[in-house]
Amino acid sequence: MIRFDSVTFGYGDRPILREVTFAVPEGEFCLLVGTTGAGKSTLLRSVNGLVPHFTGGTMSGEITVAGRSVREASPADLADVVGYVAQDPLAGFVTDEVELELAYTAEQLGLPQATMRKRVTEIVDLLGLADVRGRALAGLSSGQRQRVAIGAALVAGPSALVLDEPTSALDPGAADEVLSALHRLVHDLGVTVLLAEHRLERVAQYADSALLLHGGEVTSGTPGAVLAASPVAPPVVHLGKLAGWPGPPVTIRQARRSAGPLREALANPAPTEPEPEPSDAPLLRAGAVTVDYPGVRAVDRIDLDASRGERIALMGRNGSGKSSLLWALQGTGRRSSGSVAIEGADPAESKAARRRTLAGLVPAEPADLLYAESVAAECAAADREGGAPAGTCAKILADLVEDLDEAAHPRDLSEGQRLALALAVTLTAAPPLLLLDEPTRGLDYPGKEALAARLRKLADAGHCVMVATHDVEFVAEFASRVVILSDGEVVADGPARQIVSASPMFAPQVEKVIPGRLTVGEVAAALEASDGEPG
Amino acid sequence: MTGAHPVAWWSWALLLATAASRTANPWLLLLIIGVSGLVVTWCRGDEPWSGAYRVFLLIGAAAIAVRMVFYVIFGGAEGATVLFRLPEVRLPDWAAGFRLGGAVTTEGALAAAYDGLRLATLLVCVGAANALASPRRLLRSMPAALYEVSVAVVVALSVAPQLVSSVTRIRRARALRGNTRRNPANLMRTVVVPVLHDALDRSLALAAAMASRGYGRAAGIPAPARRATSAFLLTGLLGLCAGAYALLGKATPAPVAWGLLAIGAAAAVFGIAFASKRVPHTRYRTDRFGPRDWAVLAAGSAAVAGTVVSGAVEAGAVWPATSPLTAPPLPAAAAAGILIAAAPAALVPARIPQGGPA
Known part of the structure; x- marks a missing residue:
């Protein structure tokens, strides 16, 4: 269905794809794997000709989709064979209503009205959008938006669907909705799906085959084989490699089947982390913090204390109030009522310059914080604004x-x-309280590990680090304490191990296979300590 | 399930605005505002743009305030009842005719208030149109030949709210860095540049999305036909402009002016019709123009008819004098016409928020 024949692409003399040759057969769900910046987006965008028609660059070789050559056609001409869903669905919406957005591609192709109505209705049913059919796009949840974007790409009846990180911005529940919708499409419509994703733990179980893009070259094979050789792989694959399981397993179910001996070898109780000794006064004291927006209460009377050295993960669905809480705690965001004290001072009452010495916040879009023309100038500006000695x-x-x-x-x-x-x-x-909003978006596994290690170091140095995220694997690596929010209220708060293993939604992969252990690193350490044979 | 046709709503609102522009009688103007408010409250849906009316009411109030301030500073001194005196500034000879400060009279203030109210009423009518049918819905009723233009306008319309949200986002992030300086150079570098950067990124993403969804497909229209269409449209527009200019100017005899206008209109209509046949795009849902929409249109026309009649019969009431000070009378015909324009409130059912499949 999708065939690449010795495709080479690059900007100037910087090659991105080198002699790429592969074929994705009809009706297959194919996963594209690679580190950040490996050129996954470039490869995906070349399937419908956005690369190089839209981006420039030199391309050689031959790409065909459903027998049609991409070389002679523009992306618009290929709209009836390839549906393309970009990373941020909101940026690609042309209209403002769900139904019109779904019909847009069909309008462009000039389908008769009757056909269009039938197609739109089918897509609405297939993707479970019936409830929001007549609604405005702005009012949808992020999972619904992503499904609308997929539906909009499907209305023209393309034989291939290309998706660039469709679930990286979604909470686990919404990601499941989107992925099971995709799974249904592959089964019911026979659409060929090519998908790139950093959150491999979510998608690997759905894939029939996988492509690894590394150093500009592509290797293809079964998901197990490809992920075993890949620099990025979900924890369950690492666990399988560590334990020497055949395959290695890609899904939790496969791993559980071989996990018996390992579980026995690790039967001794999980190591209990030394409880962080309660310092006499907590760094942060928040009482009955409430954030109201017109028509909604984003944060509903939350009490939260936090001490230096704590690593807190704020979890919860999209729209559960995580970001609003972080912004309210930092003091720059809105706080309708309640009190916040950081080392006894209320950040909202302080001037902006003093506020950031109490609590620092890295927003969801880190680029928003940056405005200089170079890294060096950015650092110099930061020193000036912070009144810090040059070079800090x-x-x-x-x-x-x-x-x-x-x-x-x-x-x-x-x-x-x-x-x-x-x-x-x-x-x-030098703020004692450090807040990060969704920092793992767009990071691959090594990137996330590095981030978790950095944040641990900062916490050990006496900062209190609080991260809003729905990346369960990152939480397993990073957090000492987990706070789960729902509809603006705290529904669970406690040590990470306890909270995470009690919830099927927030449990990391390793804990699902070997209860009591959160990360591959823990398992490896335990094996070394007991010196036991995994069997 | 839906309200009236967007073209009907916009025509209705523009007819009301026309009626407002034909009078300075405060009772009539207030009546028009009341009627538009009534219809908007009864007939608007629950879409995001339905709140537009309130915004335009505020803008209207601002227009009155600005008009009053201008009167007090620059105003004319007609009328005998002096309210208060501002220190007068003598202007040099070359600016003779302008006056700064001086006496502020009740008559003058009242005339300025009527004038401001008229402007406010026009704005409120536009607000009503926006609240009843979004400009996007109106654009969907454009002839197919103008498809590309209407998509461009839709995209442009979506830029404004995005700009607002990205300005808010970036200003908040700037405060996180402790930067709250207000000098223009700093604002330019730390707010305007990132916002423009953002807007550019977004438009590239949108363009890519539109291209991959088939926008701008090679339509298969032969080049000569395309050129002929463009020529007709261009001639039509030129003819319309020339005709309108000739009509408004006094130099051209009326028949020539009307002729030019007619030829221009004909060429434009032909061009659009000719092009529409060849456009390969289709519409998902076309709003049909039904009897109810004609009724809405007729209700709007009644307001204009009323003011025209009153203008002929009782011109003094339509353009009430403010000197000497009297309470302006209420012209009967115009008032009746405007009241008829409230009919859509009863004709068109309020749109129920739709949850399930339509």
């Missing part, structure tokens, strides 16, 4: 990431580097 920010940055090009434009950095720069800018003011 640059030194913090050097601790966070190595070999960062000082002259690079902040927007040209990779996601991980940009996040590190935003973090360094925030830390220049």
